[in-house]
Amino acid sequence: MATQSRIAVARTLQIVFGEGERVPDGWDAGLASGDAGLANALLGHCLRRWGTLQAHCRPQFRNPARGVPLGTQVALAIGLAQLAWLEGVTDHAAVNEAVDLAGDRDLGFPPHRGLVNAILRRAGRDRAALRATLDAMDPALDRTPFAELALKAALYPRGQGGAREVLWKRLQAPPQPFFRALGPAPDTLLPVDGVPGALQLAPGADFPREWLASGRGMVQDLSSQALLAFAWGGSPRTVLDACAAPGGKTTALARRFPEAALTALEKNPERAARLKENLRARGVEAEVVVDDAGPWMRRPGPAFDLILLDAPCTGSGTLRKHPELTWIGPSIDRPRMRAVQRDLLEAAVTRLAPGGLLVYAVCSWLSEEGQDHRDWLLARPGLAPVAAWPAGMGAEDGPTAFFRPDPLTWPGEGFQAFAFTRTLES
Ligand SMILES: C[S@@+](CC[C@H](N)C(=O)[O-])C[C@H]1O[C@@H](n2cnc3c(N)ncnc32)[C@H](O)[C@@H]1O
Structure with missing residues (x-):
């Protein structure tokens, strides 16, 4: 057997x-x-x-x-x-x-x-x-039209040619794990340059199973850690994590803004149970609400000083970590996914306090899931981009309001994120 x-x-x-x-x-x-x-x-x-x-x-x-x-x-x-x-x-x-x-x-x-x-x-x-x-x-042979689309989007607007094969080779290698300490960290974990608080395995070190099981640390992709290191001078009293399970980013928000009242929304009851368990194990205090974030955010209620919308997406930026997406990606209903993202974004804006910050993120390279939403949203009056990430995290030379690390050099997953504020006079 x-x-x-x-x-x-x-x-x-x-x-x-x-x-x-x-x-x-x-x-x-x-x-x-x-x-x-x-x-x-x-x-x-x-x-x-x-x-x-x-x-x-x-x-x-x-x-x-x-x-x-x-x-x-x-x-x-x-x-x-x-x-x-x-x-x-x-x-x-x-x-x-x-x-x-x-x-x-x-x-x-x-x-x-x-x-x-x-x-x-x-x-x-x-x-x-x-x-x-x-x-x-x-x-x-190991690519589908979905994988080809992801590669093309990742490399846009660069010439595709040889870069496509170079990127594919990178995506075919097993992902490098990154960690975040929630307590003392073993000395087999080393800091990652340029991403405060991020840790990686020292050469030849064993995967720190016991440390993770003890609740003193968690695995968190480098892109998630870098995007959560957004620069913003505000000190929020209220924070909303609109799509929260399994809670990696909720945990990071709680540790960064310990004085704030934190609300974590999750639609899927099973995932919400896991979110609650993870937050409990990490000693994170948050109100967990099991509901669809769209209607929930549209209901009358208090505005939030900081909103993270880590939206459901195709996951096209995560082919390295989730190679099965290459095969099941072609059956994802992309127009529906886009519509859900836009609906959530529109609803989230209704709950953003004047002067507050909204960070939208997707682990995808497809512009239809990131850049297009940003362009649509920022054409509205009363919203302004916030250059929340340092040079090197976006396409610009200096600080950027659009997080999109270079897929050919960045060791984390493919992400797009943008940050904006509601202007005080709106
Ligand atoms: C990208 S994952 C979030 C990952 C999480 N932020 C983290 O870092 O651990 C998106 C989550 O949103 C949830 N979700 C999808 N649609 C939702 C909706 N309409 N309202 C609330 N949650 C939703 C999914 O079940 C999933 O758990």
């Missing part, structure tokens, strides 16, 4: 490719830490190289045009990825466990053991050659 780590990877690939859903939060939660490390590496390779792995197998099927059922594709991908890229896994484990997966009734995989065994044994005869063959295949 296959080990729990391979079964967890197989189930997750079924969810992504069978149901078109994102990798569920906590998909590896039941695994011991060594197994979780293997499972994460394996899932990453399968998701990043799914097109290549399938293209390698297809000519070996009896009927390449018809292909094989998803369960068989998953078993093959899991076996091949281990043989090619996970040197610590023996041939025996890679092949036999994939063959076991192929007949796994609980997973509902068809009993194509013979086919999986034959393809993997052939591939395992020379693992270095297998790796070289897979790595020499066309990188476009």
Whole structure:
């Protein structure tokens, strides 16, 4: 029988490719830490190289045009990825466990053991050659129209040419983790230049599992940390985090503005429960409201001095961290997403106090989710941009009101954010 780590990877690939859903939060939660490390590496390779792995197998099927059922594709991908890229896994484990997966009734995989065994044994005869063959295949096999759109948007208005392949290579590497201390930090974590408070692993250091589990620190992407370091002279009495779960940015806002009354809105009840749990564990005091932020913000109520709208988005800037988005991105309803963002933004403006600051952010490179909303909004009277981020975080030479770090050099996820105020006389 296959080990729990391979079964967890197989189930997750079924969810992504069978149901078109994102990798569920906590998909590896039941695994011991060594197994979780293997499972994460394996899932990453399968998701990043799914097109290549399938293209390698297809000519070996009896009927390449018809292909094989998803369960068989998953078993093959899991076996091949281990043989090619996970040197610590023996041939025996890679092949036999994939063959076991192929007949796994609980997973509902068809009993194509013979086919999986034959393809993997052939591939395992020379693992270095297998790796070289897979790595020499066309990188476009692992991209969808959504990934192409994300690349184009990320590089706009730069010439696309060679930069596209350079960026794609960067996005295919596993993401670098960044951290934020909530208490004393281990000396295996080092500061990141230019982003106050951000921490990264010292060369060769182990991932600080115990420190994170103890509540003394959290993982937070570098872009989130940099955008939350916005410069603003105000000292808000009231702060609204309009789309808050799982609460990384709520936590950062609470620590930065400890005197302010903080309200955190979240529409999804399950995510709201996680938000509450995270805030409780971190000792953050906030009123958590489970509601749709659009209607909630439009109801009569007090204005806020500071509003963060970290809006739902396509996630096109997070292909490195969430490689499954490459595959499920094409089915995202982008016009609906744009409409939701605009509605939330319009509602948030109604609750912004004169002289207050509103920061809108999305982890996407698509201008339809960031820049276009900014242009539309700032054409209105009574709102003015605030240059809240230092030089280097946007396209301008100096401080910028539009946060959009360069995807070719910046190690964090792709984000767009803009900051504006309601002018006092409006
Ligand atoms: C980008 S995530 C927020 C991440 C969070 N700010 C953090 O840093 O941890 C967007 C969140 O908004 C929630 N959401 C989506 N539409 C919403 C709405 N209309 N009202 C309130 N929350 C919403 C989603 O469920 C999701 O948890």
